[in-house]
Amino acid sequence: MSILHINEVTKVYEGKVTKRALNQLSFEVEKGEFVAIMGPSGSGKTTLLNMISMVDMPTSGEIIFDGTKPQTLNSEQLAYFRRRQLGFVFQDFNLLPMLSVEENIILPLTLDEQPISVMEERLQSLSRKLDLTAILQKRPNEISGGQAQRTAIARALIHEPTIILADEPTGNLDSNASREVLQLLGKVNKENGATIVMVTHDPIAASFCDRVLFIKDGEFFNEIYQDDRQQTFFQRILNVLSLLGGHVGDFSSIRLP
């Protein structure tokens, strides 16, 4: 069952220089799927994410989200839609410096005015699962990058959203922390059945997903599905990337022995 349906979405930025950021892009995301969206810089990945999270509206085409069309909602309803259906993980974490880790995590519930007991219960189970129990009382500037991103993931999960949108979640992390975070996302995806759409540059990050979707210059380019081994999946991602990087037929430098 598809939970997110992107149908012929086009986005044109009008201005002194008109730019077509997305061009008749269509794809679907199934429930419980972990999808990575890859593409070179300027290919429209972030624009796409903005469309899905409804901070920006498509010029044409439609986005159907679990049977509803968020485009038709007014801004008030949209905010409620975002706070209940969507979870966000940002590249630079975007934790609020004045709140403690624990407070950062429960922020979406606070906005949604949930009872305190619910907050505490979910906080407890999540922090155990994400191994945050020890740092709950700390401030964002007192924890490491990996811990910060785990906190951000906890924040994205706490309100049990329909879909989690991650924008380069490993962009600011070293390889160990990256792996940790990606494994965590994978675990969340498997165990909680959370649907995750992740935009990334990093082929290693993409290799943790079920499916990788490539876009180029705002258009659909290719998609590949995970196989048994992560290593071969990674290799296949690189193959596509090498095609994506330049004109078809060029050698990607990474492929040279």
Add this chain to the structure above:
Amino acid sequence: MTFLQFAYRNVFRNFRNYAAFFMASFFSVFVFFIYSMVMFHPEIERGFLGEVSIAGMVLAEVILVLFSWFFIFYSMRAFLEARAKEFAIFVHLGMSRHQLSKLIFIETMTIGILSCITGILFGFAFSKFFFMIVREILNLAELPLYLSWEPFLLTLFVYLSAFTVISVISIIFTPNIKIIDVLKGPKIVDVSDAYSKKQAFLGIFLIIVGYFLALITTKSSIFNYTLLVPIFVTLGTYFFFTDTTLYFMDLIKRRKQYYWKKSRMLAIAEQVQIVRGNSGMFFIVTLVSTMAFLTVGILSAMSSYTSQYDKLNPLGMVYKGEIDNPYEREHIVELIESLEDNGISYQMTRFSVKRQTSSFTSNPVEVFRETDINHLLFSYNYPLVNLKSGEAMFIPYSEDSIKELKNKVVETTLIENNVQLTINSVYPKMFFPTAIISSNSIIISDEDYEYLIKPFAHYLNLQPGYHLFTFDIPKWMETKEIGVGIHQMVAREYVLNDRYSLPFYYENTGLNYSYILATYSLFTLVGILVVAVFLLASGSFVYFKLYANLDQKKKQFNMLKRIGLTDREMKKLVTRFLCIQFFLPWGLALLHSAFAFLVIQTVLHDVMNLSIVKEGVISFTLIGCIQVVYFFLIRWRYISHIRS
């Protein structure tokens, strides 16, 4: 593109960024110029502004200059802070420290010169309007506009030098810009919310002690410890902002049931950060606003005093002399002649007052004769007194005493001459000024007065009576020139000797009034401008601080919007967070000034029998309204900045 062009284009193509700094400078120049226009007014030397003293005005001007320098300096700092990222890019591209200083200097001077010119132009355009207000307040016949080079030159000189000095100072104090810090984005501010519990309590304690001292102040104790009150309250305010507020926030934070609800958590955590980072600013704003409020309060008190002046002092002139006063004849003749020379109509009454001892209180009582009193009452057009033998009437010494004495009946005997009296009424209006007669004064019938032959014998050092000459003068404001010599003798005696030993006392309401009016005028002139600058400055401090942190806040709100903060909630959050920044210092300032007012009120009530409660309430309400308007103005600007 030369360097100069670069700096110039920087300013003029980004004028929005420079607007806040420009407005602060512009307004300082504007106010200063108008003030100089008043100060250099050609009529002022001819005494047109009443007795407003030039020295006082110059002093006020100096205070104004110092404050506006500080204000400009502060806004400049905030402005430079907000532009740190831009500077980092310049440095990144290879601009040397020297060039950067040059850039800042040229930009500041451009803004400075621009604000000087516009400030002076607007100032000149509005000075006629301001003159009209001054004319109305001071009751002047006219205050024409004039053109002379002095105010222009003074303003230009003061502010151009100010901008030079301030830009040099801020260049010196700009720390070395570390490119890496700035390019990484807004640095994470230190959010430790550590506070000292001891100081938190000390803050509250000092403020409460200050208030308590203010509350128990009376006329007699005012000089003992009232000076301690401002010290206590100032220190207390400082600790209040550095520690006490954080302590309270912490208390709230511990109550999750409350703290985690709605967007309270965000708002409160935000507050902690704001209070932590800006306690110095809050402290200054509180002090500055307290001063502004007090000025307004004192002004309104003075205006009420001047407008009630003739009611409190029904007599134009009063001359009081002991029975054996050797100057009596000479002085009275002098006064009468000078009244007649000036063509002022008057009604003189001579009282011969006898002191007797009352058996009821065994204290001295001053006895007035019915006929004398009626003579005075007749000139006032007040109802006359009609007493039978054995009857007496209280003379009220203050408005409150009328109520007090109304239902009092006293049976007493004047011991020296064994005259029995029943004092059973009070005259329903005041007809003597407060301090002239004793609080124990009565009127008796002419028949009884004849019996008072034996002199007062209770205290040896107290005279057996005195002579009182009252001059009822309808045009009492014109008596400024009458009896100046006598007035000076009295004044000198008051100042030089501890004990008043002259055998006479003279009071000229018109002359006193002219002094009071002069002080009042000076305070008004100074007060209006100072209050305007203070109020604007205190609000602007907050605004500049907000402006400097705008980028970071924008990013934060953007993130919150993504995780589903509605527009309405965003506004609510902004309102809350601005609210505290505005109304916490102002509220405290209001509280401070309310207590200061209480002191003034008790003292004034004791000394002059004057109530300023009404004026106080009115002026505070007015200030409150201005601040609410100001708050919404800044909130509107801020929200539109955040959204852009």
